[in-house]
Amino acid sequence: MAKKKIFVKTDISIPQVKLTHRKDNTSLVFAEELPPLVQVVIFSSNTTKYRKFDFSPWYQVGIDEITYACQIQISRFLAGQDIEVETITVTQYCRSGLRPFLNYLTLRAVALERALTLADFNRGMIDGFLAHLADFGTSINTQKTTYNAAKTVLATLGRRGVVGISDSGDDATFPRNPFPNSNRFVKGETSLSKNERTKFANAIKTAVMPIWDDNSALNGHLLACAFLVVALHTGRNATPLLEMSRDCLRNHPKDNSVFLVLWKRRGQNTSKVVLRADSNQEGILESTPTLTTNIERLIRRIISLTSPLLIDAPDHVRGRVWIYSSNAHQSKGKVLGLTPQVIDRAFKLIAEEYDLIDDNGDPLRVNLSRLRKTFGNRIFELSNGDIAATAAALGNSPKVADEHYLKPDENTKKNWKFLGEVLVQELLSNTIGATYKETPMGKCRDITNGQYAPKNAGATCMSFLNCLRCMHYAITSDDLYKLFSFYYRIYEERSRMDKRRWGREYAHIPRLIDDYIVAEGLKRGVFKAAAVNEARERARIAPHPFWSVDLITTLEIVT
Incomplete structure (x- = not known):
């Protein structure tokens, strides 16, 4: 049974910016006399201390049309019209976006020595606003926050046809990326030590x-x-x-x-x-x-x-x-x-x-x-x-x-420091890569004294069934062929031994390979999906010689 759609009720009594064109199309005439009698927008309950926003400072200073259009748009947001947005967000539109934008327009009207109207809204006005924000010397991210808050209101006015907006070309009203590489300047909060x-x-x-x-x-x-x-x-x-x-x-x-x-x-x-x-x-x-x-x-x-x-x-x-x-x-x-x-x-x-x-x-x-x-x-x-x-x-x-959210802990830092020291030592001695030795399972950092090695003089570790849980084991994308050859050999053992014994001693190994090594490698970007699929299919058709039945008749000798 399909879920019933619930329609959100909104207050349709909020007035619109009613515009009528003159016969010569030279300007727009408002149906309501400006400035309006009500110049304050009341906010409903929200988690900030702000309960209203007063537009009166921007009336009768040469930008009445634009101020009125912005005021009505804020009222429509609060009534649930045009876009669904929370009251606390609307307060940010007003305080962080419209306040500096209307202040800028006031200065622009004084500089041009004429009143600004909705017909003046164009790319030049937006570029001037961006330059105005930069002159204050605030951070790039503060400028971006201010611009985005004002842009949301102005773009909504454009979608409703109150102001003209160009979406493409060099004269696009809103520049495509006015704050390039701004993410590099973001310094997020850190957790407490x-x-x-x-x-x-x-x-x-x-x-x-x-x-x-x-x-x-x-x-x-x-x-x-x-x-x-x-x-x-x-x-x-x-x-x-x-x-x-x-x-x-x-x-x-x-x-x-x-x-x-x-x-x-x-x-x-x-x-x-x-x-x-x-x-x-x-x-x-x-x-x-x-x-x-x-x-x-x-x-x-x-x-x-x-x-x-x-x-x-x-x-x-x-x-x-x-x-x-x-x-x-x-x-x-x-x-x-x-x-x-x-x-x-x-x-x-x-x-x-x-x-x-x-x-x-x-x-x-x-x-x-x-x-x-x-x-x-x-x-x-x-x-x-x-x-x-x-x-x-x-x-x-x-x-x-x-x-x-997460940051490296002390153990992680120590491990990275150790890795850096080893890498520098190998670069200086021209022995890079010599830390890990090749094995039929991948790579091992210590094949004679490892975690599961016999630790006898000159004896090499052959305990390959324990590699997946050994702290000295490592694998790269080049080792996937060996790993999947071992993977399929484990499954072949089911036909050679008691099923309960296989489930007890071997069943966990394929799960570790699939759910831990391969899945983690793909998530972290160490392995590519194409390389994993290719190695898996190659190992299925022609397994690595070490893990072929002809070479090793039973896995018990590698336990």
Whole structure:
């Protein structure tokens, strides 16, 4: 049965930019007199502190038509028209995109000594805006963010026919790539080191302790500290945590466990974290991260302490966990929802109060992005490098987790340093490649004193059935033919021995080759799919002489 399509309802009462052409087609005339009576756009509930955007500074300064078109477009976004976008994103369109763009147009109108209209929208205006952003001396990525926010609004106006847009040629309204190689300038957040993580965890644990005191008042800072504890131990993104509903704790099939269920706006899906209710039992890595009872108890404590506030809470925060009564002079007694600004302030206060410093001796800088990456690297460490478990815990694909969250640990750095030293030594002695010796299974770093070698004077290791689990074993694309010849020889042994014995002693070997060596090699780009298929077919038709039946009648001599 086909799934019923659900149509999203939108408010069609939002006015359009009604334009009528004069007979001579020289200009456009608005059906509504400018400037309009309403010049403020109201934002609905969102996780920022911004609830409105005022367009009045850009009216009666020579850009009325463009300002009005942008204002109406923002109203349409908020009403769910044209494109589906969250309110918090619309606030960024206004503050990060339209504000600098309209400021630029104001300067342009003064320079041209005339009013700008929608008919003036062209490539020259966009190029001037890009030059205007560059003059401020901000980073390339800040300029790119500002430009993309403004472009989204302007491009939507173009699709609706409010402004003319050219899509191709040298006069294309929007340049194809105004910020080439901008990704090279991106410096993402790094995870906390083990020492930094320990310091911060101890500090935040101490800071949140008053929440268990019945006589302690739940203010914004204490609530933010509790929020940081949950963020540190769950690794969730800011928005799902801030919008955590009061029914976020759900029953789990296992005893003494619950689900922490969060809503992810971008993916339109839920994210589940398992909270384990037995604090004396070590967490077990599953498809979702498992945490100790302290986090569950902390969330339930917050829900209990904030329950009396629900009566006076505004509608947009009434269903949330993170609410508090404000002590600020202007909003004293009002029930507010936790915001990123309050959380950032809590980070700074904790770092100052507990004198937290990083590994370089500088004041420790912490934010939610660093906590999420710290969580991912911690899961990767506890799972002994299991990228799949780490990706599941983060709620990402393995590729995203590997490229954007994980960093090399100390063991990895030591291994790379050792590899570099060996490579330099081989280059200087003109013996590159001599570290590994050729074997019927591939390559071995130590064929006389290896992990499964007999370690007798002059004796060479022949324990080829153990190569796949030996730390000295290595394989390149040139060795695939040998590997698959061995692979097919293992399957041939089924007809020569008891099936139960084959299943007990040999069945794991083909699985290791398929699921570990070949699959990992393809994923990391070490092997090419064409080379794997060619070597597999060649080994099936004409196996390597060492693994032919004529040479070795039974595999027992290589065990």
